Amino acid sequence: MRRWNGWGDEANDMPLPEHGQQFVAERIGAGQHLPDASLAQVLEQVPASRLVAHPLVVLDAEDRVRHARGQSLPDWLAVREGRFGVFPDGVAYPQSAEDIRALLAYAQEHDVIVIPYGGGTSVAGHINPDESAKPVLTVSLERMTQLTDLDTESQLATFGPGVNGPQVEAQLRAKGYTLGHFPQSWELSTLGGWVASRSSGQQSLRYGRIEQLFAGGTLETFAGPLEIPTIPASSAGPDLREVVLGSEGRFGIISEVKVRVTPLAEQENFYAVFLPSWQQALGAIRALTQAKVPLSMLRLSNAIETETQLALAGHPAEIGLLEKYLKLRGAGEGKCMLMFGLTGNRTQNAASYKQVKRLCKPYRGVFTGTILGRKWAEKRFRLPYLRETLWQAGYVVDTLETATDWCNVDSLLNKIETSLRDALKDEGERVHVFTHLSHVYGQGSSIYTSYVYRPGGDYATALARWKKLKYATSELIVRNRGTISHQHGVGADHAPYLPIEKGPLGIATLKALAKHFDPEQRLNPGKLLQD
């Protein structure tokens, strides 16, 4: 059963080794546990629905609670405290494009706001209803999960939009294929959501971002269906796929997605290399990327993240041995872990491995084989469960991410870390901050920063601290040539910063598109664009 007030399935967790908890306490102080509300308490708050009955619309209170919030930190705090504020007036579960069109017609007829809902994994407030004079209908696509066509010659698969990561891969693997799209939210997030929010997976280096995987499909809009044919590449005017990608439910509801798939690879391994310093590590990852070595993943942790990961890994004896070995080979304090993936046929992988060795040599990389990589691969989708674990231990964890050109990566990363580390100084609070680069391009890299802080004595303090951390750092990112989001989208939380990135005419262009597809502005108001 999926947790109503946290990440993932109740049967799963990500335990913190005792040493790990101590590690955090040493850095920012003892944990401060806040009391959780129960589902029963929340259900009592759900007001009567304002929606007119419709066969596809469910008005049940628990459905409305379970679709009211995503996974942003404010969502987390609201849900744990049991202060939801606003609930959708109902949830619809369409099973076809016709159902979606019927729901849009219903919304138009009865003056209803519509929020498309995929896996509910947004960390930027994409699916939260706002206070509104009009009733709000959340349209969950969870019943549209079928692989309806697989063209093996063109390597194209057609899916319903609500299919989640495991469902995508299970259906493709049965036929020898993979989509290769593995965001950290993969267990719950959906194909339609990935497209709507321009998602990027951990192996985008091989498979591409969702922009490269999305070949076509249909967006149901208030102006009619936008049907995008699958064409491998075209110079026939602006690419309309790009209007669907990143539309975040503002332009329409995706009813069908066609994606480019790949036959399962002969071989896949993840390796860990340690670089003696951050500057050497940066040099190595840039060299590997710009040499276009056909790798499937590159992920570089800075020194604090490397230290944190090794501390939280458990097995302190084994890790101690590893660190001794690394020190002997020149990677002691300040070392940075670089993980790389090789996916493909054996000939190609062997050639790529040789190149990685050669390109890392000037930066004094110490290779440690596949053990750490295997552990990473096993736990790659478990990290979101850590928020629950840390919460139980009395800590709050959140992340911030961006991307920028290589010439700006180091500078922006330092600014972000400093901004977060110092944000609660006035309260005498420390923040534990660490960073990795996990999506790299010839031109630049993503920057993904995690931060752990103490909630204080109550929920109001926890949220106030988050706002201090988030707002100043978001402003800093867009003022310093970073994107407000490399992989999480805009939603409500990032919308105030988008105008700096897109410029006045850019924002006006997106508004013109929203108006074009949704003249009465019923779709997901306040998300992506503030008005």
Place this chain on the structure above:
Amino acid sequence: MRRWNGWGDEANDMPLPEHGQQFVAERIGAGQHLPDASLAQVLEQVPASRLVAHPLVVLDAEDRVRHARGQSLPDWLAVREGRFGVFPDGVAYPQSAEDIRALLAYAQEHDVIVIPYGGGTSVAGHINPDESAKPVLTVSLERMTQLTDLDTESQLATFGPGVNGPQVEAQLRAKGYTLGHFPQSWELSTLGGWVASRSSGQQSLRYGRIEQLFAGGTLETFAGPLEIPTIPASSAGPDLREVVLGSEGRFGIISEVKVRVTPLAEQENFYAVFLPSWQQALGAIRALTQAKVPLSMLRLSNAIETETQLALAGHPAEIGLLEKYLKLRGAGEGKCMLMFGLTGNRTQNAASYKQVKRLCKPYRGVFTGTILGRKWAEKRFRLPYLRETLWQAGYVVDTLETATDWCNVDSLLNKIETSLRDALKDEGERVHVFTHLSHVYGQGSSIYTSYVYRPGGDYATALARWKKLKYATSELIVRNRGTISHQHGVGADHAPYLPIEKGPLGIATLKALAKHFDPEQRLNPGKLLQD
């Protein structure tokens, strides 16, 4: 000096070996030479300009003649006959973004139509003025050709929009870099034109299409400048780069382009492999592409193109020897030539070569080394000169291109070739038709078909024949899941077919964008969108 009535520089040509001319004559009959008009005759027709004087605007007749037409077949016939019909009322040569903004203000003030002009190489009527009650100003960007910045860390270069292929490469090569964008029009076409028309180069397999190379820049519009920052990848809403790409002068004038560049490769070679049949060749090229072997080019000629190329190559004795050898190895009549490029470091290239060998084996590929590849590379930008040569010999040559999914490539290619081959049957005329695939993707391929026909006794017949050939086949392409253009853009000639590809809401979306950026519809009317 650039030819005023044909392709390229007057000093260059592409002679046809005698055997080659005979080859064409055998297939479609003796050539029919039509008389050419002189520049003096054309200059006499240029009417008085309707433009109000402006320091940036030149009203000289020869400037107006030289910017009146592109390189489509109807353009060719109009220019050779000396019947231009419409000339722009003047040509402006801005040297900066400020100049461009001044020209837009001038156009607004004096109710002027504006046509942005790059290299004038459009084969789809992009830059032709239409009959209009308003004066028409062509804005040529040929004075904005500088490399103004090279960020070697982020591998980003900033150029003026009017820089042509040789100017791009010369400026980058001096610093050890390449853009790697080599369309056949490279000698004359410009970076701004590539972006505006979504161009694709011969080595897009390694470097990407212009969509992948274009990192940001500025579009000057009637609604203000659209400034797109360079960010390596982003999930912050729809990507506005994609609004500039393919905008074909309808939304604004590109004043600056930032592109992703690559250090010059250690090694580059092009190889020719012959496959015994088209079906085997198709199997091989698809296998190579879908295995993601890091090649820099794949180009497959069908049997008739292979035969035609070998016939037109000259050196009949050497070619005869080659054909004997190929026959001995199993590639006789019906053989197809597959060219592939390896660009990169030696280790990578060696590994890729090994993979090509392995993957071509089941299809019985016969490898012939780098001789033909070297010849191709030497002449790669000379092919457009062949139109002049064939014209002098009394023949008309044009090309048609599209892209479609792999499951449809063979079927659509056959339909296109049949449509062209039979188009003039009612007149008892034969058409020589041949095809290659030159841009391949996991999902599908481009299809590039050339056709040679006889002009008949006069220009009217030559044009009427072209219309028969072009119109029916264009309609067929979009009715059969092909794009109306993979690499030439829409312009005027393809605009009637775009609605079938984009759908009614898609076309309405592009119109909404045109209206948004250019409320009075002054920019390049009739191109991309018919109204």
